[in-house]
Amino acid sequence: MKETWALGVDLGGTKLEVAGIGEDGTIRDSMRLPTNVKGGPAVIERDIADMAGVLRERAGIPPVGIGVGIPGQIDGDTGVVLFCPNLGWHEVPLLADLRHLLDMPVAVTNDVRAITWGEWVHGAGRGLDDIVCLYVGTGIGGGVVSAGRLLSGCTNTAGELGHITVDMKGPPCTCGNVGCLESLAGGWAIARQAREMIGEDGEAGKMLLAFANGSIEAITAETVAAAASAGDRLSLALLEKVCRALVAGCASLVNAFNPCRLILGGGVIDGVPELIDKVRAGVRRFALPAATSGLEVLPGMLGIDAGVVGAASLAMRTFGKEGR
C-alpha cells in the first residue's frame, strides 16, 4: 500500500526546514539549513528544491505536493511574495520559481496561516469550526478559522493580528502605524523596551545587562525571559507590561471573532509559558462574558514542528485526494 505524504517547508529568517509529513501529521523525515538570506531568492529556492529532492528520493514514492510557509504577505492569485521583512524580499515570484524547479504541485502561504491550518487539522484546534491562532515571535502573526474556513480575506492578508491597535497613543510600529499589538508584545518590541528601560534607569538595568554580557545591543526577548526567570525586577515589570498588551489584544480578538479556542504559540510564548495562564485569566476578565462562555485558551500542540506540519497539511488538502 502506498502511503500519502506531502512536503512542508518552513522558510524563516534564520532557518530553512523541509520535512516529509504523513497524512496523520507526523514527521517522517526532515532536513534543515541556515537560511541563506544574503544569497537572495534564487539561492534559497535552490536550497528548498535540493532538500525536497533528497527527501523525495529517500521516501521512494512521490509526495502529493509541497507547501511552503513564509513570514510575509503573499498574493493569493499569483503566489508572489509581496513583502517578507525577515528575508528582505519584495515582489518575489516564489510560487512560479518553485514550480519551475520542482516536478510537483506547489502551494505558498503565510507561515502563521500554515501553522493555523496545522493546529486546526492535527493540533490544538482539531475538530472545531472557530479558532484563532496568535503567534508571538520576533513579530506577531495570526490565523483564523471561522465558520469552518481558514480566512484569507479580500487580498489574502486576513489574520494580520499583530497589527491590531491596542494603544492608539502607543509607540511606532514597523508597519507605519502606532500602538499595534506587535509594537508592544512582539520580540523586537520587548527588546526595544528593555533597552529604553535600562537607558532610563541604569541601576535597575544592571542585572538584565549582565544577562546580555554587558552589551545593551545584544538584548533580545530571550535575554529578558532569562533575566525574569532569575528574578530580575526590571524584566519582570517589562513582561507584566507585555502581558497587559497581550490581554488587551486577545480580548479584542475574542470579541471580534468569538473563537472556541485561542491558541498561543511562538518564541515569546515558549520562552515565557506563564503568559498563557495570565492571558487566559485576563481574557476571561476583560472580554464579553458571552464571547468567553465557550472559550479555551491553549498553547499550540505542534510546537516547533508547526510550520512544516501546517504547510504540508495545506498541500495535502490542496493537492491530495484525502484530507480534511
Next chain:
Amino acid sequence: MKETWALGVDLGGTKLEVAGIGEDGTIRDSMRLPTNVKGGPAVIERDIADMAGVLRERAGIPPVGIGVGIPGQIDGDTGVVLFCPNLGWHEVPLLADLRHLLDMPVAVTNDVRAITWGEWVHGAGRGLDDIVCLYVGTGIGGGVVSAGRLLSGCTNTAGELGHITVDMKGPPCTCGNVGCLESLAGGWAIARQAREMIGEDGEAGKMLLAFANGSIEAITAETVAAAASAGDRLSLALLEKVCRALVAGCASLVNAFNPCRLILGGGVIDGVPELIDKVRAGVRRFALPAATSGLEVLPGMLGIDAGVVGAASLAMRTFGKEGR
C-alpha cells in the same frame, strides 16, 4: 403569480418597526410603534405579533417567515436573548415566545448582524465574499462576512466590533473593559466626553451647552454634531478625537479581516457623514498596504431601513425556497 415576501422586525430601544419585504429587498408595507420598554417582553412580543398579523392580512398571502433583529446577544441554539441593555432584558426566550404567538417560522438575530446581512444581499456589500459592517450608534456593533459566510462564532457573538480595545489606557467601557472603540466613539461616549470637556473648561463649552438649552445632562452625540456643524471648536475637537479612535479601530479591523468593503452606518455616522471620508483616508494611511489594496470604505446603502430589510432577508434565506 404569488409573490415571495418576509416580515422583518427592528426591535430597538426607542422604536419597534415591522415591515413586509419583497425578495428584491424593497419595503412593501410597514408599521411602527414606540417600544414599550416598561411593558416588558410580553407586551413587546404582543406588539410584534399584532403588527405582523395586520401586515400579513393586508398582503393577502402569507410570508415565508419573520426575522427579528435585536441589539443584544442571542443564544444561537435556543433563540434566547441573553442580554439586551437597551431593553433591560436578561434571558428572555424571544424565539420561543414569538413561535407561540405567530403561525409562521421565526428567526431571531443580533440587529447589526441582520443589517450586515441586508447590506450584503441588497446593499453596499452586494456580491462580495468579504465585508465588515461597523454600526456606530449609541453603542457600536458589527457584522462580518468572510469567505462568503456571515460569521457567528463559537457562541454566536462574533462581530462585537465595538469592543475591540483601541486604547488600553483608555476610559472604562460599559462592558467592564477599558478603552474599547465604543468607549471612545460610541454615542454615549461622545456625550460623556462632551460633558467632561465642558466641566474642564466652561468658557470653551458655552456654545455646546447652548445647543443643549443650557442643560449639560441633555447633551447627546446629536448635540455635539449640531454644534460642530455650526463651528463650535470644542465639538470639532471632540469629533477629531472620535475620528482618531474610529481610524484606529477600523485599521485594526481591516488588518484582522481584510475585507473588500468596510461599510459604516449608524446614528453617529449619519449625523457626521464627513467621518466616512476621514476614516477612509486614515485607514489607507495606517492599515497594512496589502490589506487595503482591495478595500473600499463606504456608507451603508439601506439607511434607516437596514434593520427591517436585513432581518427579513435573513428570514427569507432561512425559510424561503429562494434567497442567496
